[in-house]
Amino acid sequence: MAKELKALKEYLEDARKRKYALGGFCFWNYAYGMSIAQVAQKLNLPMLYIIGDAEVKFFGGEKNAVAAARTVAENVDVPVILHADHFRDFESIKRAIDAGFRSVMIDASSYPFEENVERTAAVVEYAHRAGVSVEGELGRIAGCEQKLSVDEAEAMQTDPDEAAMFVEQTGVDILALSIGTVHGEYRFPPHINIPRLQKISSRVQIPLVMHGGSGTPEDKVAEAVQYGITKLNLATDLVKIVGKATADVQQQEQFRYSVANLYAKAYEDLAKYAEHKMRLLADNIL
Numbered sequence: 001m002a003k004e005l006k007a008l009k010e011y012l013e014d015a016r017k018r019k020y021a022l023g024g025f026c027f028w029n030y031a032y033g034m035s036i037a038q039v040a041q042k043l044n045l046p047m048l049y050i051i052g053d054a055e056v057k058f059f060g061g062e063k064n065a066v067a068a069a070r071t072v073a074e075n076v077d078v079p080v081i082l083h084a085d086h087f088r089d090f091e092s093i094k095r096a097i098d099a100g101f102r103s104v105m106i107d108a109s110s111y112p113f114e115e116n117v118e119r120t121a122a123v124v125e126y127a128h129r130a131g132v133s134v135e136g137e138l139g140r141i142a143g144c145e146q147k148l149s150v151d152e153a154e155a156m157q158t159d160p161d162e163a164a165m166f167v168e169q170t171g172v173d174i175l176a177l178s179i180g181t182v183h184g185e186y187r188f189p190p191h192i193n194i195p196r197l198q199k200i201s202s203r204v205q206i207p208l209v210m211h212g213g214s215g216t217p218e219d220k221v222a223e224a225v226q227y228g229i230t231k232l233n234l235a236t237d238l239v240k241i242v243g244k245a246t247a248d249v250q251q252q253e254q255f256r257y258s259v260a261n262l263y264a265k266a267y268e269d270l271a272k273y274a275e276h277k278m279r280l281l282a283d284n285i286l
């Protein structure tokens with residue numbers, strides 16, 4: 001029988017208690033997923049995949065993504081978690097849960113506070129009945145394409161008092177914050193707001209999440225883990241690694257086309273990157 005995927009809540013609660021974090025690695029096919037899962041297995045850490053709308057489409061639907069993650073789970077001894085990332089409405093989350101996801105994010109952060117609460121609480125009610133963990137988001141995380149002044153960028157960040165109210169009113173298990181990271185590549189020097197994180201962390205006891213892990217300074221990431229960040233989402237870096245490795249190998253004079261020749265270096269580089277990030281995040285327990 002297929003090994004079941006796990007819910008995320010208990011793993012991140014342990015991480016918050018013991019001050020470490022898991023990488024949330026973007027998942028877009030079995031082979032890349034497996035190269036990272038082998039690292040999780042080596043370090044004896046849970047394998048946490050995140051998957052957004054675009055990757056679900058790439059898989060050809062939620063069921064195929066779940067099947068691929070379950071196949072990984074059958075091939076490693078560590079728990080495997082597949083987390084729906086930035087799903088924006090109740091219907092797509094319901095579809096994901098019905099397809100076998102045990103962990104979801106509802107991102108209603110573009111709505112005013114009250115509507116974010118309402119939309120998130122509705123997902124929490126449905127998901128909890130099915131034993132599924134829920135991540136909510138408060139504050140807006142900038143996209144790499146956005147050019148913002150320092151004041152504009154800070155105005156989008158999570159407010160500590162609102163964060164406490166949001167958690168109480170929605171019942172979410174996990175909270176994603178905006179504290180200065182961006183999705184995609186940084187087009188300006190990153191300024192990670194650790195004092196703001198400290199304030200949020202003193203008011204909110206549930207596990208906290210940092211999005212936009214690619215290119216975020218590692219000393220800031222390590223500091224953030226000490227203040228309650230338990231998951232660092234990573235996507236852009238992974239795609240860049242694969243793109244670069246497959247392009248580089250084709251430049252070699254002796255290169256001959258085969259699937260292994262084209263992708264072996266990419267798998268190897270992904271595994272190295274994953275190990276580096278996992279060790280950085282879980283330094284406290286490894």
Ligand code: 13P
Nearest residue numbers: 184211212214233235236
């Ligand atoms: P990066 O693409 O910047 O790593 O961000 C990933 C992310 O936060 C997905 O939710």
